[in-house]
Structure formats: C-alpha cells, structure tokens
Amino acid sequence: xxxxxxxxxxxxxxxxxVRRDRSSNFGIILDCIGEELExxxxxxYALKLQQKNLLSTPxxxxxxxxxxxxxxxxxxxxxxxxxxxxxxxCENEETSIDIFFNWNKYSFAYPNKFKVKEATxxxxxxxxxxxxxxxxxxxxxxQLYLNLENVKSFNNVKNLNETKxxxxxxxGKNSIEKDIxxxxxxxxxxxxxxxxxxxxxxxxERTNSYLNRPSVRGGDAIxxxxxxxxxxxxxxxxxxxxxxxxxxxVKRDQIKSDLSVSxxxxxxxxxxxxxxxxxxxxxxEFSSPEVSExxxxxxxxxxxxxxxxxxxxxxxxxxxxxxxFFEEFLYTCELAKENGDPCDISDWSVDQxxxxxxxxxxxxxxxxxxxxxxxxxxxxxxTESKEIEIVLETAKSFYNLxxxxxxxxxxxxxxxxxxxxxxxxHISFADSFSFLNKENGWQDEVFxxxxxxxxxxxxxxxxxxxxxxxxxxxxQINYYVCSFRQEISYSDKVSFVKKINSKILNDxxxxxxxxxxxxxxxxxxxxxxxxxxxxxxxxxxxxxxxIDNLLFVKDGxxxxxxxxxxxxxxxxxxxxxxxxxxKYTESLKLxxxxxxxxxxxxxxxxxxxx
Amino acid sequence: xxxxxxxxKLDTFLDEYAAELSISRKISEDVSSFNDRVIVAHENxxxxxxxxxxxxxxxxxxxxxxxxxxITFTDEIDLRDxxxxxxxxKLSLNIDGxxxxxxxxxxxxxxxLLEKLQEVPGILLENLNDSEELFFKxxxxxxxxxxxxxxxxxxxxxxIIKLPVTNVVRVLNQRDMGTTLxxxxxxxxxxxxxxxxxxxxxxxxxxxxxxxxxxxxxxxxCNSEYFKSLLKDENGFLTSxxxxxxxxxxxxxxxxxxx
Numbered sequence: 123x124x125x126x127x128x129x130x131x132x133x134x135x136x137x138x139x140v141r142r143d144r145s146s147n148f149g150i151i152l153d154c155i156g157e158e159l160e161x162x163x164x165x166x167y168a169l170k171l172q173q174k175n176l177l178s179t180p181x182x183x184x185x186x187x188x189x190x191x192x193x194x195x196x197x198x199x200x201x202x203x204x205x206x207x208x209x210x211x212c213e214n215e216e217t218s219i220d221i222f223f224n225w226n227k228y229s230f231a232y233p234n235k236f237k238v239k240e241a242t243x244x245x246x247x248x249x250x251x252x253x254x255x256x257x258x259x260x261x262x263x264x265q266l267y268l269n270l271e272n273v274k275s276f277n278n279v280k281n282l283n284e285t286k287x288x289x290x291x292x293x294g295k296n297s298i299e300k301d302i303x304x305x306x307x308x309x310x311x312x313x314x315x316x317x318x319x320x321x322x323x324x325x326x327e328r329t330n331s332y333l334n335r336p337s338v339r340g341g342d343a344i345x346x347x348x349x350x351x352x353x354x355x356x357x358x359x360x361x362x363x364x365x366x367x368x369x370x371x372v373k374r375d376q377i378k379s380d381l382s383v384s385x386x387x388x389x390x391x392x393x394x395x396x397x398x399x400x401x402x403x404x405x406x407e408f409s410s411p412e413v414s415e416x417x418x419x420x421x422x423x424x425x426x427x428x429x430x431x432x433x434x435x436x437x438x439x440x441x442x443x444x445x446x447f448f449e450e451f452l453y454t455c456e457l458a459k460e461n462g463d464p465c466d467i468s469d470w471s472v473d474q475x476x477x478x479x480x481x482x483x484x485x486x487x488x489x490x491x492x493x494x495x496x497x498x499x500x501x502x503x504x505t506e507s508k509e510i511e512i513v514l515e516t517a518k519s520f521y522n523l524x525x526x527x528x529x530x531x532x533x534x535x536x537x538x539x540x541x542x543x544x545x546x547x548h549i550s551f552a553d554s555f556s557f558l559n560k561e562n563g564w565q566d567e568v569f570x571x572x573x574x575x576x577x578x579x580x581x582x583x584x585x586x587x588x589x590x591x592x593x594x595x596x597x598q599i600n601y602y603v604c605s606f607r608q609e610i611s612y613s614d615k616v617s618f619v620k621k622i623n624s625k626i627l628n629d630x631x632x633x634x635x636x637x638x639x640x641x642x643x644x645x646x647x648x649x650x651x652x653x654x655x656x657x658x659x660x661x662x663x664x665x666x667x668x669i670d671n672l673l674f675v676k677d678g679x680x681x682x683x684x685x686x687x688x689x690x691x692x693x694x695x696x697x698x699x700x701x702x703x704x705k706y707t708e709s710l711k712l713x714x715x716x717x718x719x720x721x722x723x724x725x726x727x728x729x730x731x732x
Numbered sequence: 733x734x735x736x737x738x739x740x741k742l743d744t745f746l747d748e749y750a751a752e753l754s755i756s757r758k759i760s761e762d763v764s765s766f767n768d769r770v771i772v773a774h775e776n777x778x779x780x781x782x783x784x785x786x787x788x789x790x791x792x793x794x795x796x797x798x799x800x801x802x803i804t805f806t807d808e809i810d811l812r813d814x815x816x817x818x819x820x821x822k823l824s825l826n827i828d829g830x831x832x833x834x835x836x837x838x839x840x841x842x843x844x845l846l847e848k849l850q851e852v853p854g855i856l857l858e859n860l861n862d863s864e865e866l867f868f869k870x871x872x873x874x875x876x877x878x879x880x881x882x883x884x885x886x887x888x889x890x891x892i893i894k895l896p897v898t899n900v901v902r903v904l905n906q907r908d909m910g911t912t913l914x915x916x917x918x919x920x921x922x923x924x925x926x927x928x929x930x931x932x933x934x935x936x937x938x939x940x941x942x943x944x945x946x947x948x949x950x951x952x953x954c955n956s957e958y959f960k961s962l963l964k965d966e967n968g969f970l971t972s973x974x975x976x977x978x979x980x981x982x983x984x985x986x987x988x989x990x991x
Contacts, residue, residue, distance in 0.1 A: 190738075194736065724735055
C-alpha cells in the first residue's frame with residue numbers, strides 16, 4: 123500500500139468503499155498505481171538530496187570505481203557483446219563479488235560487512251534548560267543536532283516577541299574562525315540539524331558586514347525563544363533540549379523521503395482547518411515495551427501521521443493538547459529476526475540513502491528493515507458477486523497482534539428477501555476457514571443465519587451483527603458474507619463454498635457475496651550482519667550519518683564509526699567492461715558463460731602505477 | 733590473460749559544486765575528506781580580509797593546514813602592548829618594549845620553536861595539535877601571522893558606544909579625516925558620543941589569541957625583502973638560484989611584466 127494511492131482515494135466520497143476499505147478491489151488497483159508513483163517520487167527525492175552534499179546528507183553514488191575493459195584480453199571475442207549471458211562469477215579465494223546489471227541497484231546495494239573507520243574518545247552532548255553563555259570548543263568543525271523530544275510544551279504566543287517567536291539561535295565560530303550565527307525555527311518537537319559547521323559555540327558581539335557577511339547580530343552562545351524549559355525534582359517532568367554532535371536513542375524520527383496521507387482530515391471543519399493537513403511526511407516511532415521475567419521482549423515500529431506541521435499551535439502551555447489528538451497511528455509492525463523470531467533491539471536509525479530502517483539488536487546483529495506499509499493480497503475463497511447486499515466493515519485495515527477487531531455486518535443495499543446468510547472467516551496464512559455462529563464464535567461446520575422477508579427490505583437481517591474477534595497470529599484475515607434466497611444443498615463446508623462460487627460465477631440470481639480483509643504485520647529484515655567483533659556491551663546506541671553513510675556507535679564509554687564494506691561490481695555488456703568498487707590485494711577470477719560459444723575467463727588485477 | 737584496472741573518479745554532485753569553487757578531488761581522495769575541504773572553501777568564499785589567501789591554502793589541495801597553537805599572555809601583561817609578528821624568517825614577540833626574536837634558522841623544527849616559545853615570560857600556549865609528526869616539520873613553513881588588527885567602518889549612534897573588540901590601541905573617526913577619538917579603556921572599551929550623531933569608526937586593536945598554523949606550502953610575498961634576497965646577492969646581481977626561481981614562476985605565470 124502506498125500513501126500516494128491514499129491521496130488518489132481521497133478524491134472519492136468519504137462513504138465509498140474504495141476510500142475506507144484498503145482491501146477493496148479498486149483500492150488494490152490504485153495501490154499498484156500508487157506504488158509505482160511512489161518509487162518515482164522517491165527517486166526524484168534521492169536526486170534532490172544528492173544536491174545537498176554540503177549538508178552532509180549521504181552521497182548516493184560512490185566517489186570512485188575500478189574499470190576492467192574486456193578488450194584488453196586477447197582471448198575475448200567481440201561477438202560476446204551480442205550473446206545472452208547464462209552465468210557470471212567474479213571471485214578470489216577470500217571474496218565473492220555480487221554483480222549488478224543496474225546502476226541504481228548497484229548504488230543502493232546493501233553492505234556485506236562493516237569495518238571500523240575511526241575511534242574517538244568522547245562525543246559532545248549536553249542538556250540545556252535555558253540560554254547558554256559558556257564556550258564549547260570542538261576538535262573539528264561539526265554540524266550540531268538539537269533534540270527537542272524532551273521539551274514538554276511551547277510558550278504562549280501572547281508573551282513572545284513577534285520576530286523571535288519559536289526559535290533557537292546558535293552562535294560561535296566556523297572552520298575559518300569567523301563568527302557565525304544560525305537561527306533554527308522550531309515548528310515541531312523533533313530533531314533539528316544546523317546547516318553551519320561550528321568549530322566552537324560561544325557568545326559573540328555584534329559585528330558589521332566587513333568582518334562577517336552576512337553580519338552577526340550577536341548574543342549568547344545558545345539563545346532559546348518560545349520554548350517552555352524547566353528543571354523539575356522529578357526527572358520525568360524535566361523539559362529540556364539535548365544539543366549534541368550525534369544523536370542516539372531517539373524515540374521518533376521523520377522519514378523524509380516518504381509521504382503519509384490519511385484518509386480523512388478530522389480538523390477540516392475545526393478552528394485548525396488552516397493548519398491541519400491530510401498529507402505530511404511520514405513519522406516513525408520505536409517502542410520496546412517492558413516485559414515481566416520469562417517473557418520474550420519484542421520491538422515495534424509505529425508509523426503515524428501528523429495532522430499539524432506546526433506543533434506550536436497545539437502544544438502551548440495554556441492550551442496543550444495531547445499528542446494522540448493531532449496524530450493518527452497508521453500501523454504498527456513488529457521487528458523480527460530473519461527466521462521470524464522476535465527481536466530485542468537496543469537502538470535504531472533511518473538509512474536515508476536507501477530509505478530503510480537500520481537496527482542493532484542486543485544479539486549484536488545489524489538488521490536492515492524496509493519501510494513499507496502492510497500489503498493486502500487479493501484472496502478469493504469466495505468469489506464476489508457483481509451486486510452487493512450485505513456489507514462487512516472493520517474500523518481499520520491494519521491491526522496489532524492480540525488487538526481486538528470489531529466487525530460490523532449490516533444490510534446496506536437490500537435487493538429483496540434474504541433466505542439465509544453466513545459469515546466466513548478465512549485465515550489466509552493457515553488456509554483454514556470457519557463460520558460465525560449464534561454465540562458470535564467461530565465454528566468449523568457450516569452455520570447459516572436466518573434472514574427475513576419483510577415489506578421493509580431494510581429489516582431483512584435486522585438487527586445488524588457486531589462481532590468481536592482478535593488477531594492471534596501475523597498475516598491476513600479475510601471475512602466473507604454470503605446471502606441467498608434459496609436453500610443450497612451441501613455435504614461439508616468445502617462443498618458449500620464450491621457451490622456458492624459456481625452459482626456466483628454462473629450469474630445465478632438471488633445470491634450475493636462481499637468481503638473485507640485485514641492484516642497484522644511482522645517486518646522481516648532484508649539483511650542481517652553480525653557485528654559482535656566490534657561491540658562489547660549489550661546495550662549499544664547507533665546513528666547513521668554523514669556523506670558516506672557512516673554508522674556512529676556508542677558502546678559504553680567507547681565511541682567509534684563503522685564504515686560499510688560492499689563487495690560489489692557493476693557489469694555492462696554493452697560497454698564490455700566490469701566496474702569494481704573496492705581494491706583487492708589478490709587478483710580476481712572472472713568467468714562469463716554464454717548461451718552459445720565458449721565461455722570467457724580472465725583474471726582481474728589492479729594497476730598500482732599512478 | 734590478465735586485465736589491468738583503471739581507476740575512475742566518478743562525478744558526484746559534490747564535485748560539481750566544488751568545481752564552482754575551483755577545487756577538484758584527487759582520485760585517491762575519499763569523498764568525506766573532500767567534503768570537509770569543500771565546506772572550508774564554501775565558508776571562505778564570502779569572506780574578505782588580508783588573510784583570505786592564507787586561509788585558501790587549507791583547501792586548494794589535499795594537503796590541509798595544520799593548527800599548531802594559540803598564543804595568549806598572562807593577566808599581568810597588557811595585551812595592547814604585545815605585538816606578535818611572524819614572517820618568512822622569524823617569529824618575533826614584542827612585549828611592552830622587550831623583544832623576543834626566534835629565527836627559524838636557529839629553531840629549524842616546529843617542536844623546537846614551540847619549546848623555545850614557552851620560555852618567553854608571561855606567555856600562555858594552548859596546544860591545538862597533539863600529533864608527534866609535527867615536531868619535525870620545518871618552522872619556515874609556519875604561515876605568516878600578525879596580531880595588529882583593524883576593524884573598519886564600525887557605526888553607532890548611541891551615547892555610550894561599546895566597542896565590538898577588546899585590546900583597542902586607537903580609534904579613528906572615518907568621517908572626520910581620520911581624527912583620533914578618545915576612548916575609555918578602564919571598564920570595557922567605550923567611547924562617549926557627546927554629539928549623539930552617527931559615528932563611523934576605524935578601530936585599531938590587537939587580536940588575541942594569535943594562532944600559529946603550519947602549511948606544507950613554503951610561501952613568500954614577491955614584494956618582500958626576503959624574496960629579493962633570494963633572487964640577488966649582496967652586490968645586486970641575479971644569482972643562479974634566483975634565475976631558477978624566476979623561470980619556475982614564468983612557467984606558471986608567463987605574463988608577469990613587473991620589475
């Protein structure tokens with residue numbers, strides 16, 4: 123499911139099934155279209171990010187490459203260019219190279235392993251409760267992060283200076299020792315990053331444009347406007363900003379490349395109609411609830427939509443509204459190991475280069491998870507009839523494990539008398555189905571409810587049914603409702619389903635079916651890399667940053683950066699060459715097999731002469 | 733048969749931006765350190781001042797400038813009376829009339845120079861680089877320094893004007909033919925603006941701390957005495973080494989028609 127498709131669906135009236143039910147047929151078609159558009163949008167966004175290298179967003183392409191031209195080998199036949207390749211292997215005794223035929227896939231390929239790049243003694247991190255005047259000098263010029271997750275609220279507008287409403291101003295020196303001043307406008311309680319590189323933070327005097335261009339207004343090293351910061355005897359009530367070189371253990375983050383679109387805007391008719399948006403950037407929150415001894419600890423990612431881009435409207439001291447009022451949970455997915463077992467995660471970060479979530483488990487394994495909404499697959503235990511009589515509805519399409527599902531079954535478009543009707547629950551991952559009975563339980567045998575034949579056709583299944591169900595395993599559940607005027611003869615539940623299907627396919631009159639599907643998702647990693655050789659502690663913090671996508675690791679008192687190592691190559695048959703990303707000390711053997719003719723075998727060596 | 737590799741530098745958006753700043757990445761240079769260079773170049777781009785050229789030595793090649801130390805003095809010494817000047821041949825400190833000259837030919841290595849510098853009475857040295865490699869680097873490659881500073885065109889119309897810099901030696905009125913303005917240096921640096929009009933001032937002051945930097949480039953100004961002594965002998969005749977030097981310059985910049 124893509125959020126762009128939701129944006130298309132929102133063009134339909136709010137009562138329409140396509141807008142409300144993600145499992146509807148038209149909804150699934152729009153999802154397919156939306157996914158393609160989303161891919162296009164993400165690529166466009168990646169290109170836009172490329173241009174921001176100065177802001178240290180990751181570079182999407184490698185800076186250098188080693189080219190091997192096949193023509194240089196006399197045994198290479200130029201006719202090979204037009205032949206189909208059946209097999210291609212590039213390896214030496216230590217390494218096997220993954221070969222890509224698509225530049226995009228090559229650029230975004232996952233690492234095979236990590237290596238330590240740099241070890242540092244300490245990381246600058248400080249809690250701030252108000253303006254700061256003390257000088258802080260950094261070893262190297264750094265971009266700084268302001269984490270506002272622990273700020274409880276904004277100050278009221280009426281008490282604030284009109285020009286400096288909600289902002290943090292940082293002052294100091296840059297790498298060429300010039301005074302700099304950066305103002306960060308605060309709209310949201312999230313993590314902000316400075317654009318400038320600070321060599322030091324210190325109070326500065328006002329200067330004119332001769333010494334500084336643009337000129338500096340001057341003031342305290344850190345000046346804060348419009349935020350309600352205070353220290354409390356109870357640490358939980360503290361309201362503060364964390365300023366740091368590198369942020370760890372964040373609760374929530376913004377997926378900048380992804381869009382979230384909600385199906386309704388609850389504030390459309392309220393006072394906030396100017397500020398509330400049904401379309402925003404996607405936010406993700408990590409949670410790992412405490413469990414009692416003996417129970418397995420699980421980790422979850424909650425994806426949610428924020429209606430307000432400017433939280434300073436809704437989070438002021440005087441009229442503070444709780445988060446859940448202006449946020450909507452879209453779905454939750456449990457983060458699992460490759461084998462499906464639950465995973466206890468110490469820290470997580472967003473991989474901006476690949477638009478993935480990277481996690482470090484307590485088992486010292488790094489995992490890459492895709493950012494994707496749960497997919498509802500079309501499943502036809504019972505074929506849907508062209509006309510609908512009884513409607514099945516659930517409050518939402520995505521559920522958590524053990525969450526209660528409320529199923530509404532009501533007569534919405536009556537066609538006449540209803541002889542009998544039944545409700546079927548089909549668990550697609552177990553491929554089993556059962557029937558709803560009078561006690562609102564599910565039974566293996568066929569159970570048929572009795573309909574009516576009143577003059578008022580709307581009362582033919584009155585009262586409507588409301589059934590409570592729970593999700594006890596991950597996967598998709600389909601609910602079907604079938605109504606028929608005449609009796610259907612059957613021997614068991616399988617023959618019953620077959621008979622209904624054949625009647626609907628034959629366009630028999632007086633038989634109607636409808637369905638809805640819901641999903642409970644477990645996210646499996648795309649890749650697992652064991653990093654136990656670098657890590658001592660069980661609880662370690664990570665953060666993915668920088669132009670070369672370095673993984674910053676805080677392991678107890680140690681702090682170091684891990685660099686991605688990718689044993690990959692890009693193969694171009696048209697250019698008759700192979701391009702390798704890394705330099706290997708031992709020469710590599712390349713073997714290409716074609717559908718016809720003899721295979722091409724050669725050895726690849728690195729030219730060390732400058 | 734064996735195929736030999738060719739190393740190719742791929743053009744990223746960073747390279748495109750750097751090209752606008754007239755710097756390019758070496759094939760062997762990684763993108764992260766190149767990014768650091770581009771940032772410094774970007775920050776220097778919009779800055780003016782006499783040291784802009786010296787700053788540019790930090791990023792025009794992969795050889796970055798190394799920071800050595802910050803020089804300040806103890807509270808007993810009035811910083812207005814201290815002059816720190818470093819040129820091609822020596823580092824000289826003039827502390828309230830007492831001169832301390834450290835010729836680079838006597839203190840050939842950076843380490844030795846810094847050790848000697850610590851012996852100057854009242855000096856405070858803040859080491860900015862712990863690298864042992866720097867000890868044996870040549871002192872003559874220390875970039876020229878001068879702590880005499882000018883703050884141009886400072887404007888204010890307040891009654892009591894607080895000057896934006898400390899250690900002020902002289903304040904000149906830029907609008908009144910450069911007449912000297914009296915200033916009070918006891919409690920902060922202030923000027924009494926009796927007329928209440930807009931004053932435009934040139935402030936001469938001593939900039940502290942003084943930072944010593946070391947660069948791989950041995951630079952000298954073409955109009956300096958040192959350069960003249962390189963070219964000609966005591967009798968004013970062009971020496972063979974001087975001729976070589978001029979030829980090297982002409983190779984790079986052959987349109988020079990100066991004397």
